[in-house]
Amino acid sequence: MIRTNKELFSYITNLVLSGSAGSFSEHHYAPLQRILVEGKNVFSVYIMKSGIVKCYLTTDTGSNFIQEFFGEGELFGEIELMDDSYSYCTIEAIDDVTVYKIQKSDFLRLLDHDKKFNRLFIEALISKLKYKATRHSYNQSHIIEDKLRRLKMKFPELEEVISKQDIADYLGITLRALNRTIKTMSQEINP
Amino acid sequence: MIRTNKELFSYITNLVLSGSAGSFSEHHYAPLQRILVEGKNVFSVYIMKSGIVKCYLTTDTGSNFIQEFFGEGELFGEIELMDDSYSYCTIEAIDDVTVYKIQKSDFLRLLDHDKKFNRLFIEALISKLKYKATRHSYNQSHIIEDKLRRLKMKFPELEEVISKQDIADYLGITLRALNRTIKTMSQEINP
C-alpha cells in the first residue's frame, strides 16, 4: 500500500551526503500541498525523503483513483521524464513531506554515467510494474471484502493513517461501499 | 490493447541482422503453445518478432486475468530479470509467433554496454507503467459498456482476432456480462 524503496533511498542519501551530486535539492511540503498537478508540465524527478504522499488521478467521471501511496525512497515524475509529457497524475502530501528533486537533464546524465544508479532505477520501475500488475488483477477478481482484508493484512495501521475516502479511492470503490463492508466484517467477528 | 514497441523492434532487428549480437536466438510457437508458465523459473528475456501472445495470470478464484496482449517489439520476462523470481504470469501464443530470446546474463551485459539499448529498455518499462496505470483507473471507474466502447475504438478488429472469453478476461468481467453488454449496445444502435 505505501510503497518504499530502501535501496534507492540509501543510495541517494549517500550521493547527497557525499556532496558528489549537487544536482539534488531538498524541498518541504505541508499536508494537502500538491507537488505535482495532473496536466501540468513536469521538469524534474522526485525522490521521497520522508513522509507520505498520495498519487492519484481524477477520472472523467469525477472520482479520484489513487495509484499508489509513496513513502521513503520511492520516486515519481519518472514517467513524464522520457516523453516530455504532462503529468498524468497529481501528487499530494498527506503529512509533512520532504523530497529530493533533480532536474530532468541532471537525472538523465546521472542515468548515463552512474551504472549503479541506472540499475537501481530500472529495478524501481520493474518493482512498480510488478506491483501494479498484481494489484490490478486482484482488484478485478475479488469482492470488496477480500480486497479490504488483504489491505489490512499488509498494512494493519491502515485506518489510523489514511482517511476513509482515500482508502475507498485506492480500492476503486465508493465510501458507502467501504463502510458497508467494514460493518459486515465486524459483525462476522462479533455476531 | 495489443501492445507493440516499434523503436525497440527495429533496434533489435538491426542488432540481429548486423550479427553484432550473437546472443539472440529465434524461436517459433504455434497457437496455444506456452512460452512462459506462471510459477516456473525464467532464464531469458523475450522480444516479440511477429504474431500475438496473451500475458495472463490465474487468480486464486480460478479466473484468468489478462495483463496485456503483446505484438511486434514488445518484451516480456523482464520483470523476472532482476530478482531471479518465478514467472508471475503465463505467456501463450494466440497465432503463429516468433520471438527473439536472450539469456539473462547476455541481456544484463547488453544493458550495461549499450547506452541506446539501455535507454530503449527504460522507455519500454515506462510505457508499460503508464499503460497499466491508465488502464487500471479506467477499469475501476467505468461500467462495462464504457470499457467495451473504448476498447473497440482503440482496436476495431477486436472481435475478429480475440476470442470472447479472452476479451472478457482482459476486461476483468465474466463472459455473460460481455455478451449482455454487446447485445445492449447493438440494440441502442438499432432500436
Add this chain to the structure above:
DNA sequence: TACGTGGCCGGACAAATGTCCTTTATGGTA
C-alpha cells in the same frame, strides 16, 4: 453559545454484474 463545515455512518432503493444452466452453432474426427 450558535452556527457552519467536513468526516463518518448507514437506510432505502436502483443499477451493474455474477452464477447457474440451457440452447444453438461450428469444426474436427471416428
Add this chain to the structure above:
DNA sequence: TACCATAAAGGACATTTGTCCGGCCACGTA
C-alpha cells in the same frame, strides 16, 4: 454420417455495488 468438444448466446435469479439521502459528531469561529 454421427458424435463430441468448444465457442457463443441468452434466460432467470442472486449478489454486489452505486446513488441519493439524512443524521450524528467533532471542531473551529463569529
